[in-house]
Amino acid sequence: MSIHDWFKRKKLQKEAEYTRERLDIPGNLWIKCYKCNQTIYNKDLEANLKVCPKCGYHFKLGSAERVRQVSDNGSFKEIDQHLTSKDFLNFTDTKSYAGRIKDSILKTGLNDAIITGTAKIGTYDVALGIMDFSFMGGSMGSVVGEKFTRLVELAVEKKIPVIVFSTSGGARMQESIMSLMQMAKTSAALGRLRENGLPYISVMTDPTSGGVSASFAMLGDINIAEPAALVAFAGPRVIEQTIRQKLPPGFQRSEYLLEHGMLDIVCERQKLKDTLTKILRFFKD
Amino acid sequence: MPKPEKTKYSRPILEFEKPLLELYEKREKLAQIQETGKMEMTEEIKQLDKRIEVTRQQIFSGLTPTQIVQVARFIARPNTLDYIGMIFEDFIELHGDRNFADDPALVCGIANLNGRSVVVMGHNKGHSTKENLARNFGMANPEGYRKALRVMRLAERYDKPIISFVDTPGAYPGLGAEERGQAEAIAKNLREMAELTVPFVSIITGEGGSGGALGIAMGNRVLMMEFSIYSVISPSGCASILFRDAARADEAAVAMKITAKDLLELGVIDDIIKEPQGGAHNDPELSAKNIKSAILKQLEPLLPLSHRELIADRYNKFRKMGIFNE
Ligand SMILES: [Zn+2]
Numbered sequence: 326m327s328i329h330d331w332f333k334r335k336k337l338q339k340e341a342e343y344t345r346e347r348l349d350i351p352g353n354l355w356i357k358c359y360k361c362n363q364t365i366y367n368k369d370l371e372a373n374l375k376v377c378p379k380c381g382y383h384f385k386l387g388s389a390e391r392v393r394q395v396s397d398n399g400s401f402k403e404i405d406q407h408l409t410s411k412d413f414l415n416f417t418d419t420k421s422y423a424g425r426i427k428d429s430i431l432k433t434g435l436n437d438a439i440i441t442g443t444a445k446i447g448t449y450d451v452a453l454g455i456m457d458f459s460f461m462g463g464s465m466g467s468v469v470g471e472k473f474t475r476l477v478e479l480a481v482e483k484k485i486p487v488i489v490f491s492t493s494g495g496a497r498m499q500e501s502i503m504s505l506m507q508m509a510k511t512s513a514a515l516g517r518l519r520e521n522g523l524p525y526i527s528v529m530t531d532p533t534s535g536g537v538s539a540s541f542a543m544l545g546d547i548n549i550a551e552p553a554a555l556v557a558f559a560g561p562r563v564i565e566q567t568i569r570q571k572l573p574p575g576f577q578r579s580e581y582l583l584e585h586g587m588l589d590i591v592c593e594r595q596k597l598k599d600t601l602t603k604i605l606r607f608f609k610d
Numbered sequence: 611m612p613k614p615e616k617t618k619y620s621r622p623i624l625e626f627e628k629p630l631l632e633l634y635e636k637r638e639k640l641a642q643i644q645e646t647g648k649m650e651m652t653e654e655i656k657q658l659d660k661r662i663e664v665t666r667q668q669i670f671s672g673l674t675p676t677q678i679v680q681v682a683r684f685i686a687r688p689n690t691l692d693y694i695g696m697i698f699e700d701f702i703e704l705h706g707d708r709n710f711a712d713d714p715a716l717v718c719g720i721a722n723l724n725g726r727s728v729v730v731m732g733h734n735k736g737h738s739t740k741e742n743l744a745r746n747f748g749m750a751n752p753e754g755y756r757k758a759l760r761v762m763r764l765a766e767r768y769d770k771p772i773i774s775f776v777d778t779p780g781a782y783p784g785l786g787a788e789e790r791g792q793a794e795a796i797a798k799n800l801r802e803m804a805e806l807t808v809p810f811v812s813i814i815t816g817e818g819g820s821g822g823a824l825g826i827a828m829g830n831r832v833l834m835m836e837f838s839i840y841s842v843i844s845p846s847g848c849a850s851i852l853f854r855d856a857a858r859a860d861e862a863a864v865a866m867k868i869t870a871k872d873l874l875e876l877g878v879i880d881d882i883i884k885e886p887q888g889g890a891h892n893d894p895e896l897s898a899k900n901i902k903s904a905i906l907k908q909l910e911p912l913l914p915l916s917h918r919e920l921i922a923d924r925y926n927k928f929r930k931m932g933i934f935n936e
Contacts, residue, residue: 413933416865418852467932474929496820496842498852501866502878505820505842506931509828512800513928520805536842538793539781539821544801558793558821559783567783577788587791 334431358382374594383551383594385531388440388457391490395598396444396453403442405475410437410468414501422499425461433459437468438493441476446488447602449609452480454489456537465536466497470507473541477514477525486524486608488601491542495535508540515544524608526601529556529579529588547604549590550579551597556587622686626677627669627888633662666888673837675863679845681837682816683779686891688898689748690717690732690775693815696898697905698723698730704764707756710790715746715782716754716826718761723773724906729765731758731826732775735816748817749782752795755825759799762806771809771909774826779844781822796825803828804924809912811905813883814838814870815890830924831908832878834870835901836885840878841868878931880908 356365361380370377374394375384386394392401409430412423430436438460444453454476456463473489480487496504518525527545529538531554539558550556557577565572575581579591592600623631637658644651673681681687694701698721705712718731733750736742758774765772781792803810803826812829818840834840843851845863850856867873870882883904886893915923 407936409935411933411935414865414867418862418865419854467934471932471934498843498848498866500933501842501868502840502873502876503931503933505824506878506928508797508821508824509800509804509928510931512797513804513828513925516801516804517925519801534793536821539796540800541797543791543794543797556793558781558788558796563783564785564788568785572785576785585789585791587794 330427330431333428337428337432356384359384376594381552381593383531383553385458385492387459388435388455388490391455392440392444392453394594395490395601396446397448400445401442401453402444403440404479405441405472406436408436408468408472410466410497410500412499413503414499416499416501418499425499429460433457435460437472438463438465439469439472441472443479443483443485446598446605449602449605450483450485451605452476452483452485452487454487456490456492458492458494458532461497463491463493463537464495464497464504465493465507465540466500466504467507469497470504470510473507473511474514477511477518480523481518481521484521484523486526486605487518488526488528489541490528490530491533491537492530493533493535493537493542495537504536508536511541512544515541519546526604528592528597528601530554532556534558534560543587545589547590548588549592549597549600550582550588552579552591552593554579556582622684624677624680624684626673626680627666629669630662630665633658633665637662663887666892670888674860675839675866675869676845676860678837678869679839679863681889681891682839684889684891685735685737685742687816688890688894689737690734690777690815692894693775693898693901694719694721694730694732696895697902698728701730704761705757707753707760709753709756711751711753713746713751713754713757714744715748715778716750716758718757720764720770723771723902726771727768728771728773729761730773730775731761732815733778733822733826735777746782748778749780750778750822750825751782751784751787752790752792755781755792755795755799758826759802762803766806766808769808771811771913772806772829773905774810774812774829776812776814776818776823776827776840777816777838778819778822779817780819781825796821799825800828804928805921806924807917807920809909809915809920810924811908811912813901813905814840814879815901819844828924828928830912830920830927831880833881833883833904833908834873834879835883835890835897836870837889838870839868840870840873841866 358377360382410426416422439456441454524546526547529550534557640651701721703719733748735748736745810829812827812832814834846859848862849858873879886896890897
């Protein structure tokens with residue numbers, strides 16, 4: 326890291342802190358629940374897997390935290406960590422894509438919006454992918470598509486099931502058509518996985534929408550979502566603009582999708598690892 | 611010498627075609643005079659036709675991405691059913707997803723192409739507001755994608771090639787569409803198209819709008835018409851989200867690289883189908899002829915391939931998509 330980057334990183338971290346303060350979250354010690362507004366001791370929240378002990382609200386999880394929560398201790402071996410996004414269109418909106426990539430890497434310590442690797446869950450071997458919303462809103466560009474596809478291909482090679490946790494605002498628009506093509510690539514890979522008789526479990530977390538929901542997130546042999554997660558093709562604002570009416574409460578939330586037949590299970594975070602273990606056992610035994 | 615046709619020019623024109631309007635009107639007047647038999651105008655009409663051609667050539671050889679978007683979306687542009695009528699014989703439309711409804715925004719059917727049975731499908735926009743309302747502006751609901759999949763499977767069972775025509779602003783973002791699983795319908799099509807055991811050619815004829823376009827566009831070969839567009843989001847959508855200003859759609863259209871030429875350079879499509887001078891709407895018959903010969907050309911090398919080879923061919927095509935640092 327250059328000295329310039331170091332200063333930039335400090336600056337970005339300070340900005341993040343400022344945002345937290347604005348959201349009335351005093352430092353790291355106490356957190357205010359977005360839903361019930363109660364103040365929670367951060368340690369209690371962590372101990373409760375980042376679910377509000379008072380109202381059950383599921384806070385967003387970073388990919389590293391998710392790995393710790395669902396995989397057996399120390400079993401996760403990351404692959405393809407070195408892949409990074411490229412500004413191949415020289416795309417500049419209010420800021421250049423190259424700049425956004427760099428800032429996101431500095432700010433999050435991640436190389437892109439998904440981490441992939443092998444792990445054990447309840448002693449079962451799996452190919453595990455976990456998206457991270459903090460990296461450019463979990464948007465899918467070439468790197469997300471490529472890492473997902475390589476993960477599935479690795480699973481075919483090792484003959485193990487695939488589990489992917491999704492969270493995404495949709496396509497990475499700065500990669501334009503190439504982001505759209507990742508939907509085709511990842512879905513084709515899942516076709517190959519199925520041909521090889523290997524299961525794929527999709528876990529959708531808040532929010533999962535657009536190009537990710539319309540490709541690999543919805544293609545699980547088993548589709549799971551965390552409670553109250555937004556799972557959608559088009560976002561609520563787009564739909565409101567199209568139909569010019571208010572949407573019903575709970576629209577596009579996990580429970581709504583379960584009711585409409587799109588999910589197998591809405592699973593609380595506390596029960597998630599246990600549920601995944603039972604499903605893996607079903608496929609294995 | 612055959613007489614020039616008379617009222618060829620009474621038709622809608624695009625904003626940037628305005629310099630042609632005066633010439634079109636003048637030509638119509640000359641043709642009327644000619645018609646009355648009072649004066650011989652053949653030579654003048656011939657001269658004027660040349661001027662029209664030169665002017666049109668000038669306009670269409672330098673279109674900006676925004677102007678190409680206008681051509682691609684033009685209400686007079688031939689739609690899927692127009693093309694099906696001009697390219698295939700014995701077309702029979704097949705309706706319904708066998709589950710919920712028939713979706714008029716996406717038409718499917720069986721047909722004959724130069725003596726060969728094929729399955730065809732495509733989003734269908736209208737040529738008028740009334741038609742567009744009936745066709746939902748070519749924006750399909752989940753039933754459209756499920757019908758398309760049903761008909762693709764029919765093609766597969768009887769070993770018939772599939773031709774898809776893509777022309778949609780996007781999959782319909784409506785309440786019912788979400789309720790009935792728009793995301794699932796598209797996702798499933800993507801996975802299933804990758805596994806099809808028959809030759810499959812897709813043509814972006816007008817507007818290739820995001821997942822709604824891709825939902826029927828995973829051909830072994832993907833072609834674009836010269837003035838069509840293919841994009842992950844509309845230029846105005848991109849402008850309002852990324853540029854924070856919908857009015858900057860022109861800039862977004864340039865930045866996003868959505869024209870046939872751009873996509874050929876990026877390796878996303880296999881070939882560009884030339885349009886008649888002045889765009890497809892200027893000569894639908896010739897446009898259809900160009901599409902037909904492009905389909906035949908692309909199908910030929912696919913026909914002898916085995917089921918396994920066709921799947922591998924398609925897998926490898928989409929597997930290569932993506933640009934990143936390794
Ligand atoms: Zn709470």
